[in-house]
Structures are given as structure tokens and as C-alpha cells.
Amino acid sequence: MSRTLAQKVWDAHVVRQASGEPDLLYIDLHLLHEVTSPQAFDGLRLAGRAVRRPDLTIATEDHNTPTDNLLTISDPVSRTQIETLRRNCAEFGVKLHPLGDPQQGVVHVMGPQQGLTQPGMTIVCGDSHTSTHGAFGALAFGIGTSEVEHVLATQTLPQSTPKQMAVTVTGELPEGVSAKDLILALITQEGTGGGRGYVVEYRGPAIEKLSMEGRMTVSNMSIEWGAKAGLIAPDETTFAWLEGRTFAPKGQAWDDAVAYWRTLATDPDAVFDKEVFLDASSLTPFVTWGTNPGQGASLDSSVPDPESFGSESERAAARRALEYMDLQPGQALRDVNVDVVFVGSCTNGRLEDLRTAAEVLRGRHVADGVRMLVVPGSAAVREQAEQEGLHEVFTAAGAEWRFAGCSMCLGMNPDTLSPGQRSASTSNRNFEGRQGKGGRTHLVSPAVAAATAVTGHLSAPADLAPAAA
Amino acid sequence: MEKFTVHTGTAVPLRRSNVDTDQIIPAVYLKRVTRTGFEDGLFSAWREDPSFVLNNPVYTGASILVAGPEFGTGSSREHAVWALNDYGFRVVISPRYGDIFRGNSLKQGLLTVELPQEAVEALWALVEADPAVQIEVDLEAREVRAGGHSWAFALDDFSRWRLLEGLDDIGLTLRHEDAIAEFETRRPSFGVLVG
Numbered sequence: 001m002s003r004t005l006a007q008k009v010w011d012a013h014v015v016r017q018a019s020g021e022p023d024l025l026y027i028d029l030h031l032l033h034e035v036t037s038p039q040a041f042d043g044l045r046l047a048g049r050a051v052r053r054p055d056l057t058i059a060t061e062d063h064n065t066p067t068d069n070l071l072t073i074s075d076p077v078s079r080t081q082i083e084t085l086r087r088n089c090a091e092f093g094v095k096l097h098p099l100g101d102p103q104q105g106v107v108h109v110m111g112p113q114q115g116l117t118q119p120g121m122t123i124v125c126g127d128s129h130t131s132t133h134g135a136f137g138a139l140a141f142g143i144g145t146s147e148v149e150h151v152l153a154t155q156t157l158p159q160s161t162p163k164q165m166a167v168t169v170t171g172e173l174p175e176g177v178s179a180k181d182l183i184l185a186l187i188t189q190e191g192t193g194g195g196r197g198y199v200v201e202y203r204g205p206a207i208e209k210l211s212m213e214g215r216m217t218v219s220n221m222s223i224e225w226g227a228k229a230g231l232i233a234p235d236e237t238t239f240a241w242l243e244g245r246t247f248a249p250k251g252q253a254w255d256d257a258v259a260y261w262r263t264l265a266t267d268p269d270a271v272f273d274k275e276v277f278l279d280a281s282s283l284t285p286f287v288t289w290g291t292n293p294g295q296g297a298s299l300d301s302s303v304p305d306p307e308s309f310g311s312e313s314e315r316a317a318a319r320r321a322l323e324y325m326d327l328q329p330g331q332a333l334r335d336v337n338v339d340v341v342f343v344g345s346c347t348n349g350r351l352e353d354l355r356t357a358a359e360v361l362r363g364r365h366v367a368d369g370v371r372m373l374v375v376p377g378s379a380a381v382r383e384q385a386e387q388e389g390l391h392e393v394f395t396a397a398g399a400e401w402r403f404a405g406c407s408m409c410l411g412m413n414p415d416t417l418s419p420g421q422r423s424a425s426t427s428n429r430n431f432e433g434r435q436g437k438g439g440r441t442h443l444v445s446p447a448v449a450a451a452t453a454v455t456g457h458l459s460a461p462a463d464l465a466p467a468a469a
Numbered sequence: 470m471e472k473f474t475v476h477t478g479t480a481v482p483l484r485r486s487n488v489d490t491d492q493i494i495p496a497v498y499l500k501r502v503t504r505t506g507f508e509d510g511l512f513s514a515w516r517e518d519p520s521f522v523l524n525n526p527v528y529t530g531a532s533i534l535v536a537g538p539e540f541g542t543g544s545s546r547e548h549a550v551w552a553l554n555d556y557g558f559r560v561v562i563s564p565r566y567g568d569i570f571r572g573n574s575l576k577q578g579l580l581t582v583e584l585p586q587e588a589v590e591a592l593w594a595l596v597e598a599d600p601a602v603q604i605e606v607d608l609e610a611r612e613v614r615a616g617g618h619s620w621a622f623a624l625d626d627f628s629r630w631r632l633l634e635g636l637d638d639i640g641l642t643l644r645h646e647d648a649i650a651e652f653e654t655r656r657p658s659f660g661v662l663v664g
Contacts (some may be wrong), residue, residue: 038502089576144547
């Protein structure tokens with residue numbers, strides 16, 4: 001029978017199938033971080049259980065880590081959580097990339113950069129942005145702490161069969177429009193619940209043309225429209241990116257792996273439960289105006305009138321969002337001034353994202369009164385960026401060049417917005433208070449973030465005056 | 470996990486959609502390493518507003534939360550479920566949930582009932598007219614009853630059985646340890662080994 005990519009990966013991991021019960025799936029890779037794991041390790045201790053496969057488990061420190069230094073975690077509660085992870089990893093034999101380690105960084109940057117993330121794998125993590133790894137053709141999804149404990153103890157998860165959806169992106173992205181704009185536009189089109197119950201496959205010429213970094217940005221935000229996972233079929237781009245990385249197969253094993261990975265593509269006559277289409281050539285730089293990622297619009301447009309929405313529930317949500325965001329219907333989005341620009345996160349904290357932002361900032365300066373933070377997704381990304389001299393571009397422009405971590409994406413460390421402050425952020429969530437209590441977030445691409453930093457209001461690079469030579 | 474059969478209690482009407490898990494419990498409360506005591510974090514930003522529904526004394530002691538669509542979207546933090554449980558909620562009713570939140574809730578004995586928007590609107594009206602109205606949530610019959618009305622809800626048989634019996638997932642899976650061990654012998658040899 002014809003199957004989709006996701007179904008093939010699923011089928012290859014079924015440990016046990018029984019009528020009326022969820023399938024028991026084997027998990028190839030379990031990623032851990034300090035926030036969602038301590039209670040899971042406690043559960044193991046209470047039950048006298050071991051980690052079944054420490055060799056398929058890896059941890060990093062990211063959510064609480066400081067980005068202004070590598071030595072001192074000033075908040076004692078954050079420090080305790082990090083120290084708890086270190087103790088748990090030592091006790092249960094789990095490999096950890098701690099603060100200061102060259103591979104430390106945001107969990108969804110750390111895995112792919114080492115070649116741990118590979119096509120056809122099942123990957124889970126106590127973090128909703130685990131969908132990022134779907135960019136490699138892996139079935140990857142976020143889980144809660146009870147499930148983290150379940151995977152630690154059994155290396156499996158009971159899972160009900162999801163429905164299958166194809167998102168076909170036709171055409172070509174116009175110059176200056178990125179993977180981030182694409183996914184923000186899709187989420188606005190489909191709504192925050194549009195993907196619920198589905199594993200999504202992104203496909204079509206515009207997806208095939210994306211780099212691995214761009215694909216990761218798209219897969220990363222699958223959860224923001226409710227999808228369980230977001231996969232992209234592995235192809236030459238995927239193989240080229242993976243080859244030679246630390247954990248990628250070598251020699252004959254590499255050839256065998258590539259041969260297997262090629263079989264994973266969705267069969268031509270496979271049937272999806274739902275299909276969605278998007279025309280890439282119609283897209284523009286895209287930003288959010290509201291307090292959920294589905295409340296977005298073209299940068300060329302204005303803040304919408306809440307009364308223009310179809311349902312009372314959407315109208316009420318939009319009214320509330322505009323009040324929280326302190327915006328007026330009809331206000332041009334380019335007229336929205338920001339206080340802070342954040343470049344980073346598991347969505348846009350990779351080398352390509354930093355290159356894009358640096359290219360816009362080269363020969364330009366961050367506007368007076370605007371604070372710009374550039375937070376590499378991992379220590380390795382930071383190192384590579386410095387080898388390319390990107391840090392000098394950022395600091396010359398007046399931006400802060402920081403150490404790796406989740407940082408202002410969710411403000412668990414000291415990098416937060418103050419009440420009333422407004423940001424343009426390359427992260428994934430514009431929820432109320434997400435970046436700090438009372439903070440207001442506009443989700444943007446790295447290019448829009450950098451251009452916004454230069455003008456002080458939401459802008460695209462095309463809006464900027466030529467840079468100084 | 471405590472068994473869940475029938476729960477009867479009063480409700481809080483939360484007339485909001487897209488109540489993401491950052492609202493249910495902000496990240497600042499996620500730094501703890503314990504599994505209990507999260508009630509102070511529940512809706513902590515919204516609770517600072519005296520007019521927020523949870524601050525209305527007529528709803529004190531309520532154990533059922535009735536909310537708009539897309540409840541529990543966003544972050545995977547199970548702390549959202551712990552906070553609702555610790556505050557005293559046993560049931561949430563909403564037209565639609567974030568997937569990960571829903572999964573977490575059913576593992577922690579917090580029954581997340583999915584009812585259509587019309588039923589949620591009817592419950593809001595009922596509770597706002599009489600905050601003392603008793604709402605009966607019957608998992609055995611998969612039915613919500615209040616004010617002379619009743620609404621059937623869907624929940625898969627397996628999840629329902631686990632909740633009715635109060636069963637622990639890990640214990641259930643470990644009954645199949647032989648199957649897991651057997652599977653491990655036939656995994657592809659080029660798989661990643663971290664250690």
C-alpha cells in the first residue's frame with residue numbers, strides 16, 4: 001500500500017500493535033534539557049528505574065543559561081535547575097553538554113549540528129519545538145514530562161495514529177522573502193488550530209529550494225499551528241548537510257543509510273487526509289501584530305480591524321490582542337516602533353540566520369534607543385560566526401553579541417522585556433508576556449529584525465538607505 | 470494516578486480563546502525541580518487584574534474550568550497541568566486543545582473534555598447566571614450534565630479506561646518489555662549511538 005513519509009517512519013518504529021490501543025513506538029533519540037526533565041528523573045528514582053538507553057539520550061543546558069557570561073548563573077533558582085540536570089545526568093549515565101562545552105546550545109540546534117538528527121528517525125524532547133528535526137525527514141515531536149519519564153524508562157511511547165496532511169508550497173519565494181515569512185504566512189492562513197491532529201509534510205518546489213536552516217525554521221513552527229510534527233522529505237540538500245558531521249554514518253554505513261533514506265519519500269499515489277496549498281511567489285515579508293502566531297500580516301499592510309474577522313471568538317481575540325499590544329486598527333505596520341530586537345532561538349538562531357542579519361547590518365547602525373541582542377543558537381554557531389567575523393559586524397553596528405541559549409525567546413534567563421517594551425523577535429511565540437511580563441512581541445524574520453533595528457520601526461531591508469561603504 | 474469516574478462541582482467561565490500554556494503558567498515558574506506547589510503560578514499574570522474571573526469570589530472552590538477554543542496551545546510544559554491540578558481543577562471543558570497539553574492532562578488525571586462551541590457557550594451562560602450550578606462530568610457515560618441539559622463527549626476507549634482505572638503508563642508499557650527488547654535486536658545498524 002502507498003504510504004507517506006511520516007507513515008513509513010512510523011511503521012519502521014512500531015514495537016507493538018494491538019486493537020483498541022495506541023501503537024507502541026520505539027524512540028531513536030531522546031533530547032533533554034534542564035526545564036522539563038527534573039521531575040521525570042525524580043519519577044525514575046521513586047520507582048527504582050534506570051534509563052533504559054542512555055546511549056540514545058543526550059542533554060544540554062539552554063533555557064536558563066545566561067548569555068552575558070559562561071560562568072555565573074546569578075538566579076539561584078535557575079542555578080539549582082541546571083545543577084539538578086548535571087546531577088541527574090551523572091547519576092543516570094546520560095551525556096550532557098553543559099554551559100561552556102563547545103556543543104552546548106539550544107537543544108534543537110545542538111542535535112542537528114552534530115549529525116544526531118537523521119532522516120527516518122523518531123526523535124522526542126520535552127519541548128514543543130522538537131518539530132524542528134522534521135526538516136530532516138525524521139518524525140519528531142514535543143512531549144510532556146510524564147512522557148519524558150516514560151521514554152527514559154522504556155525508550156518507547158504509546159502513540160495514537162495521527163492524520164496525514166500535505167502542505168504544498170508552489171512557486172518561488174521572491175527576493176528578500178524567507179522561510180520565516182513563509183511559515184508565518186501559512187500559520188495566519190490556517191490558524192493556530194489548523195494543523196491539530198495532523199502530522200504535516202511540507203513539500204513542493206519552494207520547500208525543495210530551501211536550505212536545511214530554512215527547512216528547520218519551517219518545521220520548527222509546525223507546533224504553532226497545532227500540528228504534531230512537520231516533516232520534509234530528505235534529499236540531496238539533506239545528505240550534503242549531514243555528510244561528515246560527528247554522528248553521521250561513515251563509509252559503507254553512509255552509503256547504506258543514504259540508500260535507505262531515499263526510500264522514505266512519500267509514494268506518488270499516497271493519500272493524505274488533508275491538503276493545503278500556498279503560493280510562495282505571492283509572499284512578502286510577514287510580521288505578527290497580535291498575541292498568537294496566527295495573528296500575522298504582510299509588513300506592507302496595516303493592523304487589521306478586529307471587526308473584520310469572521311467569528312465572534314476571533315473578533316474577541318483580536319480586540320484583546322490589540323489592547324495588549326497597544327495598537328490601533330488601520331495603523332501601518334511599518335509605523336510600529338520597537339524598543340528591542342532579538343535575533344536568536346531554535347527558530348532563527350543558526351549560522352545562516354546570523355549571516356542574513358549581519359548582511360543587513362554591515363555598514364549600518366542600530367537606531368538610537370533600540371537595544372539589539374544577537375544570541376547564537378549554540379556555542380558552535382557562535383564559534384563559526386566569529387570565524388566569519390560576523391560578531392564584528394554586530395558589535396560595530398551597536399548590537400550585543402551574546403553567548404548561546406534560548407534567551408529572550410521565553411525569558412527564563414535575565415534576557416527579558418520590561419513591561420510595556422516592544423520587540424521585533426526572530427523567535428516563535430508572541431504570546432502575552434512570553435518575553436517578559438507585559439512585553440509585546442512581533443515575530444519577524446532575521447532580515448526584518450535587522451532592518452527594524454536600523455530604523456527603529458518594523459522594516460524590511462529594501463526600506464533601508466544604502467549602507468555606508 | 471487517582472481514578473476518575475464521575476466528578477461533580479461548580480465551574481469558572483473563562484471567556485477566552487487561545488489560552489496558551491504561557492498564560493496558564495508563565496516560564497518564570499518553570500524553574501522549580503519539584504512536581505507540586507504550582508498553584509501560585511496558575512494564570513499568574515491575569516490574576517493580577519482584580520476583574521479577572523478567577524478573582525471573582527463567587528467562583529471560589531470551583532473545580533471545572535470552561536474555556537474557549539485552542540486551550541493549552543504552545544509550550545509542552547506539563548507544569549500547566551500541574552498548576553491546574555494544584556489549584557483544584559479536576560476538569561477542563563473547551564472546544565479544542567493543544568495536542569501536547571491534552572496528552573499531558575490525560576496522563577495526570579485532569580480530564581480535558583471536548584465539547585462544541587455551542588455547548589461551551591451554553592455552559593458559560595448557565596454558570597454566569599448561577600455560579601453555584603452543579604456540573605456533573607461523567608467519564609463512564611462520556612457525558613456532561615448541568616441545568617437539565619446533557620452533552621455527550623468523545624474520548625478514545627484506551628484513554629478512558631486508563632483514567633477510570635487510574636493506571637500508570639510506564640507500568641503498562643513495561644508489561645511489553647520483551648517486545649521492546651526484541652525490537653532492539655532488529656533496529657538499523659547505522660542508528661546513532663550517543664554514548
